[in-house]
Amino acid sequence: MHDKVDVLIIGSGASGAAVAWSLAETRMRILCLEQGDWIKPTDYPSNGRDWEARFFSDFATSPNRRARPTDYPINDDNSPIKVVNFNGVGGSTILYTAHFPRLHPSDFRVRTLDGVADDWPVDYETLEPFFAENDRMMGVSGLAGDPAYPPKQPPMPPLPLGKSGTRFAKAMNKLGWHWWPSDSTIATTDYEGRARCINLGHCTPGCAQGAKASTDITYWPQAIRAGVELRTRSRVREITTDEHGMASGAIYYDADGVEQFQPAEVVIVACNGVGTPRLLLNSTSGRFPNGLANASGLVGKNLMFHPYANVYGYVDEPLDGNHGPPLCLWSQEFYETDRTRDFVRGYTFQFGRGYAAILEAINSTAAGRLPWGEEHHRIYRQLLNHRIGLSAICEDLPEEHNRVTLDPQLKDSHGIPAPKIDYTLGANSRRMMEHGIARAKEVLAAAGAGNIGTEAPILNGGWHLLGTARMGDDPERSVVNGWGRSHDVKNLFIVDGSIWVTSGGVNPTSTIQALALYIADSIKQRLANLFD
């Protein structure tokens, strides 16, 4: 058995890294268990000629396709949106596009403002200093003055517009609609030991240059220097409890597959909106027969994804193709509720550049746009680097039937039951996507694009895993309280996207990390009476 630690963090991704770094100043003994490996920059696909091909193998976005020994399978057959994640130090910040919008103030008050779902037990104003701290730690590029947000000051200048961004900017101005350079965790200047972006373009599956922030190169080096221990290849099977119903530690499998027990005073779960309910549901005992922290019965329920509606077209002049970070602009024109529409809440538009050579060929062949045979070469040359596209990131409202459970058959390589996803699109989401598609077509028309295609929802677009252990003041209607502590187990905390009450309509990493820093700060403020 290992020596007892003060704080055991499970998962080293966006939230686990942030909470580890923040708690390090307490000088408590802190250990993080991570099921994956450190990923070296030289391992990233953009180092080699097979860089596009590896997006379909060891850097595939689906864990089922990627199937690394460090991945666990997910049964997402009963969902029109498939789960995307990465398992390793840095978690899914290794495999994301670095688009970094915050939730808006209204996102925390949806019941009050719009009569749907529930208000959050925290608000934007409370989180604002933690957003700012996280922007500094992750290194955010962007531009102050966006009228869609309260004032904020990104520490680096924005990503370049390029030909694609310029085309979109002119189109949006023609329509009179809001657009703004995106907040992004891609460094546009040398920043805290990270080299500036040199437009490798293949940003999502890791940045060989180190310009894209992932927590293995932002939070973790500082947390480890401050004394936090990070133990890789350590897959947690269950959280254990003692005779008082308190968390006592975790059972995990080490790199050799040997079962280990790690005792702890406090356990913090940071495994994302699928991994966290899976772990809690696997942590059963006589006192907690339905899983840990699950007296409400809500662990695993209210899964929210963000349905993406992607609309694209082709223009006459060559644009940026895949050169440069794929996302550089957003629009919040349709973000806030408008009662004249047939849905509540709203969406962000994120504007993309184009596709690289192979991805263009694969997608256009699948869409029936690129023929086989003699015409292949001529048509392909009309498509490559001429694509321009945008996606509506639609707010997904919580619905209890959208859920994560344990699959009765499927197990990971250690025999641990795997998660099963049951998810259907709500009527509000469908109407919102239709609105987004119609507006996106107007944008593309204004940009001079034709040959329009759509994908809604994006099949392999389950990037954002939210809501499955929601926070709230009522123990019967939530899993954790307003500062991340389990209602049922007083020394168990959850800090990842599973605690979200609603999803907003933005990429969630910025807010996930701000919440994690807020919870860490709340723990520090209450150390003397943390379990009261």
Place this chain on the structure above:
Amino acid sequence: MPDEPLTPAETRDLRCLAAAIIPASAYYGVPGADDDLIFGDILKSLGRDRDDVRTALTHLATLSGGSFTDLPPDRRAGVIATFRAQGATPLAILTRVVLLCYYRDDRVMRSLNMEPRPPFPKGHVVEQGDWSLLDPVRARAPFYRRVS
């Protein structure tokens, strides 16, 4: 037969099919996907897709009444049309492997004015653009929803 290499008959049909997907073009100065180098790359790259590719090739052989390669050219077109209509996921995966290898061939990339190199370490140049385009948006009053 998981992980076993394709049989000679399957290999012949795959090569013939690759040429049907992307034929050589004298006009564009590019090889077809059945070119020695490219097809060698395809065979080496089947990896985790081998079973699906084999499933697709078995279906192709069934539609051909034997060998697809040995069909007269005028019959191949009909078989291909049926194959594309019925091939589903295994065919999509087969096609993906062909495209993955074709569009990373040096000759093909040069014909598309691309440098045959990985993105790192040279990167690319993206123009900054004209930020004055943002002026009308800067002039807008804040429009986020106030909650207090």
